[in-house]
Amino acid sequence: MRRRTGWLAAVALAGTAAGAVVITRGGDDARAGGPPAPPATATVTRTDLVRSETVDGKLDFANRREVTSPVAGTVTVAAREGAAVGRGQALYELDDKPVTLLYGPVPAFREMRPGSRGSDVLQLERNLVALGFADGIYVDPRYDRATEAAVKRWQKSLNRTPTGRVGRGEVIFQPDRVKVVTADADLADQVAPGDPVLTVASTRPVVRARLEPDDASLTARGTKVEVTLPSGRKEPGRVTGTVRPDDPEESEAxxxxxxxxxxxxxxxxxxxxEDPRATASVRFVSESRENVLTVPVEAVxxxxxxxxxxxxxxxxxxGTRMVSVRTGMTADGRIEVSGPGIAEGTKVGAAAP
Known part of the structure; x- marks a missing residue:
C-alpha cells in the first residue's frame, strides 16, 4: 500500500491559484481599483516541510545466506530456528559432534594441523585468543606446536577427542554473530557434501519494502526513512541497498x-x-526543508x-496589496515562500474554503 505526501507539482500552483484569483502584474503595491478583498485569509507560519512516501514493509535480517555441509554425515542435533549463535557456540551437530561457529571471512576449506600455513590458520588463532584458549600462542599464519596445544584445550572444553587438529566440517567461519533463519536439515537427515543444513542471516534487523519504478530516486543509499514497527514504535533508518526478495512468490510479484x-x-x-510476520510502515523522506516560511498552496x-x-x-x-514572492518546496498542502514583507504571522489572502 502506498501513501504519498507532498508530491504537488509546481505547475499545479497556477491551476490551483487560478481558482482563487489571477492578477495582471503592474507593480507590487495596490493602486486605485487594486485587488479586491480576499474571500478568506491565511497566516504565514514557520515550520518544517517534508516530502515523503509511505509503503508497507516487512521486518527481516540482513545478509541471508545458506550454510552447506562440507562433509557427509547424519544430523544428530538440528539447528534451532530463530536462535542467535555467537563465537564458540554450536550451530548444529553432525554424527554426534558439534559444528562450531567461529568468526572470520575465510571459509574452512581444509583440515588444519601442525605444519599448515594460511589465512585460515591466522583467523583460527584469533578465535582461540578470543575464546581464552591461546596461552603461549603468537598469532600468525603458522600452525605450530603452541597452536596445536591451544586447539587441544579448546577441544577438551567441547568434550571432543583432543586431536590438536581441526578437521573439515568441525567449524564454520562466518563474519560475525548469526541468526538461524531456517533449519534446512532436520534431525536424523543424511547430508552429503554440499547439502544445505541451515540458512543464517546477520543479527542486524532490516526492513524490506517494495517501491514502484518511478520512485527509483528513493532507492539511493542513505535515503532517510522512518519505520513504524508492528508494535507501533518508530525507528529511524536509512536505505542501504536494493535486494531480490527471498520468497519466490514475492519475487514474481x-x-x-x-x-x-x-x-x-x-x-x-x-x-x-517484534513480530516478523506483521507489517511495518516505511516512510521514505525524499526532500526536507527546515524552519521555512510557508502558506497554504491556495494562497499563492x-x-x-x-x-x-x-x-x-x-x-x-x-486594505490589501499584492507582492511577488519566491516559491520553494511543497508538502502536505503548504508551500515555502519568501520575499519582501513576508514574515511569520503575516496575514495573506486565500481562496474560499
Whole structure:
C-alpha cells in the first residue's frame, strides 16, 4: 500500500491559484481599483516541510545466506530456528559432534594441523585468543606446536577427542554473530557434501519494502526513512541497498517494482520482540526543508505580465496589496515562500474554503 505526501507539482500552483484569483502584474503595491478583498485569509507560519512516501514493509535480517555441509554425515542435533549463535557456540551437530561457529571471512576449506600455513590458520588463532584458549600462542599464519596445544584445550572444553587438529566440517567461519533463519536439515537427515543444513542471516534487523519504478530516486543509499514497527514504535533508518526478495512468490510479484533494504539506526535491539510476520510502515523522506516560511498552496496567486511568477495578497489594516514572492518546496498542502514583507504571522489572502 502506498501513501504519498507532498508530491504537488509546481505547475499545479497556477491551476490551483487560478481558482482563487489571477492578477495582471503592474507593480507590487495596490493602486486605485487594486485587488479586491480576499474571500478568506491565511497566516504565514514557520515550520518544517517534508516530502515523503509511505509503503508497507516487512521486518527481516540482513545478509541471508545458506550454510552447506562440507562433509557427509547424519544430523544428530538440528539447528534451532530463530536462535542467535555467537563465537564458540554450536550451530548444529553432525554424527554426534558439534559444528562450531567461529568468526572470520575465510571459509574452512581444509583440515588444519601442525605444519599448515594460511589465512585460515591466522583467523583460527584469533578465535582461540578470543575464546581464552591461546596461552603461549603468537598469532600468525603458522600452525605450530603452541597452536596445536591451544586447539587441544579448546577441544577438551567441547568434550571432543583432543586431536590438536581441526578437521573439515568441525567449524564454520562466518563474519560475525548469526541468526538461524531456517533449519534446512532436520534431525536424523543424511547430508552429503554440499547439502544445505541451515540458512543464517546477520543479527542486524532490516526492513524490506517494495517501491514502484518511478520512485527509483528513493532507492539511493542513505535515503532517510522512518519505520513504524508492528508494535507501533518508530525507528529511524536509512536505505542501504536494493535486494531480490527471498520468497519466490514475492519475487514474481516484484518484477515491476524495486525491493529496498532499510537498516534501522537502533542496531540489533531495534527489532527485538517484534513480530516478523506483521507489517511495518516505511516512510521514505525524499526532500526536507527546515524552519521555512510557508502558506497554504491556495494562497499563492499566479501573476501575469512581463515578469510573471507568483505573488501573495497581503492583508494589512483595512486594505490589501499584492507582492511577488519566491516559491520553494511543497508538502502536505503548504508551500515555502519568501520575499519582501513576508514574515511569520503575516496575514495573506486565500481562496474560499
Amino acid at each position: 516484484a518484477e515491476d517494482g524495486i525491493t529496498v533494504e532499510v537498516t534501522l539506526s537502533g542496531g540489533r535491539s531495534a527489532g527485538a520482540e 496567486v499566479a501573476l501575469r505580465g512581463a515578469n510573471g511568477g507568483y505573488g501573495l495578497q497581503l492583508v494589512e489594516g483595512g
